[in-house]
Amino acid sequence: MRAPDFWSGGSGGIAPLLLSPIAKIYASATARRMTRAGWRAPVPVICCGNATAGGSGKTTVALDLGQRLAHRGIAGHFLTRGYGGRLKGPVRVDPAQHDSKLVGDEALLLAATRPTWVAGDREAGARAAVEGGAQAIVMDDGLQNPGLEKDLSLLVVDGNYGFGNGHIIPAGPLREPVASAAARCRVAVLIGEDEAGAMKLLPPSLPVLRARLVPGPEAALLQNQPVFAFCGIANPRKFFATLQQCGAVLAGRVAYADHYPFDEGDMEDLLAQADALRAIPVTTKKDFVRIPQAFRSRVTVLGVTLEWDNPTQLEALLDPLAQRVPIPA
Structure with a gap:
């Protein structure tokens, strides 16, 4: 889909006002869904999520985390819904057999570097990943999905777009109120400069890690x-x-x-x-x-990669998770 123009920038305009009753229903449904308990996986689960519909840099952050886990000798597997693909899974992505019409574009990017699972049912996907040898799971999206308990959730924010007009779908791009998403996250990850003023909408107590996209x-x-x-x-x-x-x-x-x-x-x-x-x-x-x-x-x-202002902050978040990694028999 192409996001409506009124999703960007300020909060004025007639469209968000007219759509606000539907937005309230959407927000209530999300809040009710998030009260459900998820499955506790036997391996650490890291979620790269956001508060808005559309891209914020989640896949780029997930790729970076996968590489950091590998440097620690941890077999991290990616888990994604496979947006845009027909397969509901759980299925392990094989770039030689699967194309974007089957598994989505993000799954193919992830699978080029680490084992990747597509699953509409995140619990089923996580179980398949663990059976397939995952010592840790990195979720690309899924912050608003209660199927899995997360050990570490990161709220990824695009500095150029921020939280759009600040309204809930369909009045704006937010999947839920910013405060609700932030409450389930350990840190926020700001990619680029905060051109949209997104940081002032986050709780002051939420640490912010800063990074930028660097061309290949x-x-x-x-x-x-x-x-x-x-x-x-x-x-x-x-x-x-x-x-x-x-x-x-x-x-x-x-x-x-x-x-x-x-x-x-x-x-x-x-x-x-x-x-x-x-x-x-x-x-x-x-x-x-x-x-x-x-x-x-x-x-x-x-291509682009992430460059962190202070990568030791990110590594410190991974340290306690490494202690939960199961030792191979």
Whole structure:
């Protein structure tokens, strides 16, 4: 879906007001659901969640945590709903057999680095992961899902978007009140500068870890080069801005709805536009896995990683969890 324009920025406008009765029903349903007890897994469960619908950087944070667990010698497995995919699971993602239409784009990104499970039923997915050898589980999303007890929950916030207009779905992008989401989290993770003033909405007692997205090494090849950028992510402006920060010359840009399923017609049109501009077609890693295989060799990918202001703060959160990791028989 493409988020409505009124979800962004201030809280004014007639649409949020008209939709507020439905938003109250949505918020009440979420609050009731969260009173249910979840399954206590025999391994640590870490949740990378957010308070809003759409992207905030959860997958990037999950990938970072998976790498940190691996450096500690811990076999971390990813668990995700597989948004945009047909498979309900639980199923272990096999990039050689599964595409984004089956498991979603985020699952493929995760599975490229660590064992990854797709499951609409998070408890069933966690049980399958444990049986499959997981010594820890990292959830990409699931903060509003009560199926699993979490040992550590992180509230991921996109500094550029923040909490949108501050209203609950469908009046705004919030899945629940910010205070409710924050109450279930140990820390908040702010990605980028707090351009939207999101931090003032968080409880003063909630620690904030700060990080920024750093372009991958391929960025150097795009410096001073004309590029034609296209993507289907929650915040396309962030991708376009990143390209400009890398020194690329943005000759053209196209933004699609989040998780947009590119088909052959789309790609033929996009590549024709890039050729007409004599520009390099560039997209994100998340979009790349949704491009038909036959067109991938003609598209450049700009990847990003996280750079933490103080990584020792994050490592300190993982220290006590490492003590819960079961010792292999």
